[in-house]
Amino acid sequence: MTKVTIHEVARAASVSPSTVSNLLNGRTQRMQPATQARIETAIRKLGYHPSRVARQLRTGQVRAIGLVVPSVGNPFWGALARHLEAAALTEGYHVLLCNSERDPERERSYLEELWADGIRGVVLCSSLPSLDHVTPLLERGLRLVAFDRMAQAGDPPSLVNVTVDNAVGAQLATEHLLQLGHRRIAFISGSLGSINRKERFRGFRAALEQAGLDPDAALVSPDAATTQFGDVEAAELGRAAATELLRGRRKPTAIVAINDMCALGVCRGIRDAGLEVARDVSVVGFDDILLAELYAPPLTTVHQPLPEMAAAAFDHLRARIEGSATAGQSLLLRPHLVVRESTAPPRSKRGT
Amino acid sequence: MTKVTIHEVARAASVSPSTVSNLLNGRTQRMQPATQARIETAIRKLGYHPSRVARQLRTGQVRAIGLVVPSVGNPFWGALARHLEAAALTEGYHVLLCNSERDPERERSYLEELWADGIRGVVLCSSLPSLDHVTPLLERGLRLVAFDRMAQAGDPPSLVNVTVDNAVGAQLATEHLLQLGHRRIAFISGSLGSINRKERFRGFRAALEQAGLDPDAALVSPDAATTQFGDVEAAELGRAAATELLRGRRKPTAIVAINDMCALGVCRGIRDAGLEVARDVSVVGFDDILLAELYAPPLTTVHQPLPEMAAAAFDHLRARIEGSATAGQSLLLRPHLVVRESTAPPRSKRGT
DNA sequence: GTGAAAGCGCTAACAC
DNA sequence: GTGTTAGCGCTTTCAC
Numbered sequence: 001m002t003k004v005t006i007h008e009v010a011r012a013a014s015v016s017p018s019t020v021s022n023l024l025n026g027r028t029q030r031m032q033p034a035t036q037a038r039i040e041t042a043i044r045k046l047g048y049h050p051s052r053v054a055r056q057l058r059t060g061q062v063r064a065i066g067l068v069v070p071s072v073g074n075p076f077w078g079a080l081a082r083h084l085e086a087a088a089l090t091e092g093y094h095v096l097l098c099n100s101e102r103d104p105e106r107e108r109s110y111l112e113e114l115w116a117d118g119i120r121g122v123v124l125c126s127s128l129p130s131l132d133h134v135t136p137l138l139e140r141g142l143r144l145v146a147f148d149r150m151a152q153a154g155d156p157p158s159l160v161n162v163t164v165d166n167a168v169g170a171q172l173a174t175e176h177l178l179q180l181g182h183r184r185i186a187f188i189s190g191s192l193g194s195i196n197r198k199e200r201f202r203g204f205r206a207a208l209e210q211a212g213l214d215p216d217a218a219l220v221s222p223d224a225a226t227t228q229f230g231d232v233e234a235a236e237l238g239r240a241a242a243t244e245l246l247r248g249r250r251k252p253t254a255i256v257a258i259n260d261m262c263a264l265g266v267c268r269g270i271r272d273a274g275l276e277v278a279r280d281v282s283v284v285g286f287d288d289i290l291l292a293e294l295y296a297p298p299l300t301t302v303h304q305p306l307p308e309m310a311a312a313a314f315d316h317l318r319a320r321i322e323g324s325a326t327a328g329q330s331l332l333l334r335p336h337l338v339v340r341e342s343t344a345p346p347r348s349k350r351g352t
Numbered sequence: 353m354t355k356v357t358i359h360e361v362a363r364a365a366s367v368s369p370s371t372v373s374n375l376l377n378g379r380t381q382r383m384q385p386a387t388q389a390r391i392e393t394a395i396r397k398l399g400y401h402p403s404r405v406a407r408q409l410r411t412g413q414v415r416a417i418g419l420v421v422p423s424v425g426n427p428f429w430g431a432l433a434r435h436l437e438a439a440a441l442t443e444g445y446h447v448l449l450c451n452s453e454r455d456p457e458r459e460r461s462y463l464e465e466l467w468a469d470g471i472r473g474v475v476l477c478s479s480l481p482s483l484d485h486v487t488p489l490l491e492r493g494l495r496l497v498a499f500d501r502m503a504q505a506g507d508p509p510s511l512v513n514v515t516v517d518n519a520v521g522a523q524l525a526t527e528h529l530l531q532l533g534h535r536r537i538a539f540i541s542g543s544l545g546s547i548n549r550k551e552r553f554r555g556f557r558a559a560l561e562q563a564g565l566d567p568d569a570a571l572v573s574p575d576a577a578t579t580q581f582g583d584v585e586a587a588e589l590g591r592a593a594a595t596e597l598l599r600g601r602r603k604p605t606a607i608v609a610i611n612d613m614c615a616l617g618v619c620r621g622i623r624d625a626g627l628e629v630a631r632d633v634s635v636v637g638f639d640d641i642l643l644a645e646l647y648a649p650p651l652t653t654v655h656q657p658l659p660e661m662a663a664a665a666f667d668h669l670r671a672r673i674e675g676s677a678t679a680g681q682s683l684l685l686r687p688h689l690v691v692r693e694s695t696a697p698p699r700s701k702r703g704t
Numbered sequence: 705g706t707g708a709a710a711g712c713g714c715t716a717a718c719a720c
Numbered sequence: 721g722t723g724t725t726a727g728c729g730c731t732t733t734c735a736c
């Protein structure tokens with residue numbers, strides 16, 4: 001319970017604190033082996049552990065980065081957290097995880113906290129269109145990597161983005177449905193407030209247009225930006241929206257969901273309506289979370305290469321924290337579609 | 353980019369640093385309104401933000417707790433993280449999240465790191481039978497709440513446990529299967545190394561015994577403690593084990609899975625084998641993660657009251673950190689079974 | 705090779 | 721009411 005300091009170690013080893021500090025910091029070459037041994041013994045005997053807080057105050061350095069996600073309750077973000085942590089750990093960095101619950105104010109205050117804690121680099125999964133709420137931090141020197149958010153015109157120049165091309169992904173998904181013969185395709189999302197969601201919606205419309213369909217006639221649910229749905233509620237939202245849509249007069253034969261959790265909810269909603277996924281209504285998701293493959297039926301979805309993205313995000317961040325920063329290059333990956341069993345030709349085309 | 357300190361604020365407001373500090377710490381009553389206003393203006397104009405690191409070094413306090421989980425990749429732990437964070441935030445505490453990947457050494461080193469960072473309370477989701485690897489920390493004064501781990505005989509007295517009664521839960525699950533008429537019931541788990549897993553297995557056997565069945569004849573997979581399967585791989589494990597079991601000569605008609613992720617994998621394995629969940633093989637999970645209800649078929653599972661458990665864990669921790677600690681009371685909650693659609697009578701009993 | 709000394713930015717007695 | 725002072729535990733020149 002007693003806190004043992006560097007001084008006590010020094011006294012026990014009959015050296016000065018600075019010598020102990022030298023040892024602690026690997027400056028062992030200029031030190032007699034005997035001295036070194038004495039110090040090491042003292043450290044062990046006293047059970048000494050340097051205070052990171054004190055060191056940090058002195059050096060201003062912390063080997064840690066922040067990660068702000070909408071919610072680790074969503075397996076996609078949970079998986080990202082794992083991968084980022086793995087990447088960080090190989091370089092001796094730690095990851096502090098924060099849930100913003102997609103609340104801009106909470107996001108900002110977390111960033112502020114992280115800064116006050118001495119953290120100078122964070123991976124932000126915000127996807128809010130504007131990053132105005134964080135520019136003050138950026139000006140103070142915070143290094144930010146935006147994840148899953150396309151670079152925007154007005155973005156601060158110091159910002160690095162790591163994301164999949166969401167428009168392309170959604171387009172791929174929609175084209176797949178189109179090729180199967182679907183014509184009445186719905187799009188289910190929560191609020192379209194975030195950039196990546198807007199992008200996905202854009203890709204959806206683009207595919208429809210290319211197929212000669214009127215994107216404005218497409219079924220979009222909910223019509224306007226709805227209440228803020230968190231990420232955990234994505235499934236609830238999908239379920240409710242699917243139920244609603246399937247009750248309408250112009251039932252869709254296929255549904256593009258904004259992400260996998262939403263897609264799983266959609267599938268549930270389809271079953272609630274007494275229908276069967278794939279046979280009656282096709283569903284495509286986005287993200288390719290682990291559960292997608294496990295689901296019944298296994299979900300056709302757009303794959304995001306999470307491990308690579310996490311590693312890239314970390315590398316960028318570290319480079320810029322450690323100063324070896326060449327001006328940040330953003331990374332825009334091309335996603336691909338994983339066709340599984342939640343999609344099939346519409347009933348009308350069966351057997352053709 | 354320039355760091356503004358309390359001194360500069362003091363100078364700008366023509367007061368001393370201590371007065372600024374007083375304001376910062378709410379000791380505003382003994383201060384002329386005019387002074388207070390001057391300081392506040394200065395703070396705003398300079399964009400001053402106190403350094404938490406310095407404050408921490410001085411006071412030895414951090415309003416933060418640690419959370420060590422096997423892996424946030426598992427939605428159950430992700431959900432716990434969210435709930436714990438919610439509970440902590442209401443009291444102004446932050447949560448630092450660490451993934452141990454069920455590696456004792458990693459667990460220990462994380463605890464060590466947290467301690468070095470000034471954190472004095474952590475929620476540990478270890479479930480390793482022995483907590484020997486953390487007793488040194490406990491002796492140094494770390495307050496630990498073990499989560500999802502039954503109190504053990506040799507536990508340090510200062511340890512508080514918050515958990516569901518795993519044996520009862522598994523017994524409930526098994527009895528449900530028994531009542532439906534199942535007799536060949538399998539148990540699928542990863543390594544049985546952790547306490548809660550042992551407990552669940554015990555409950556499973558107890559139910560069998562009470563029904564007059566020979567628990568030793570039960571199908572347990574994998575037979576012995578297997579390779580360490582992480583929490584994300586639980587689903588993989590379930591899938592592989594189910595495949596294996598269903599290929600055998602004594603096929604089970606029902607399966608108790610160690611947790612929901614495993615159960616989802618089991619369901620997938622059942623379908624891989626060309627069978628149907630519930631109709632051909634019943635499956636019961638454990639945890640009641642969000643996905644359980646979304647799955648097809650919705651999973652019958654043992655419910656853990658996560659929000660309450662998280663709140664209790666936090667309250668215990670805070671009480672003991674802040675010293676108002678009456679000797680820690682452990683909390684053992686009674687879980688209940690949620691019957692959904694992954695369980696049904698065995699085919700032989702159908703229609704009786 | 706090793707030690708003395710000066711802080712990092714903040715807080716909390718204790719003076720005034 | 722407000723300022724002075726003395727550190728919290730560590731690192732790091734710069735002497736010796």
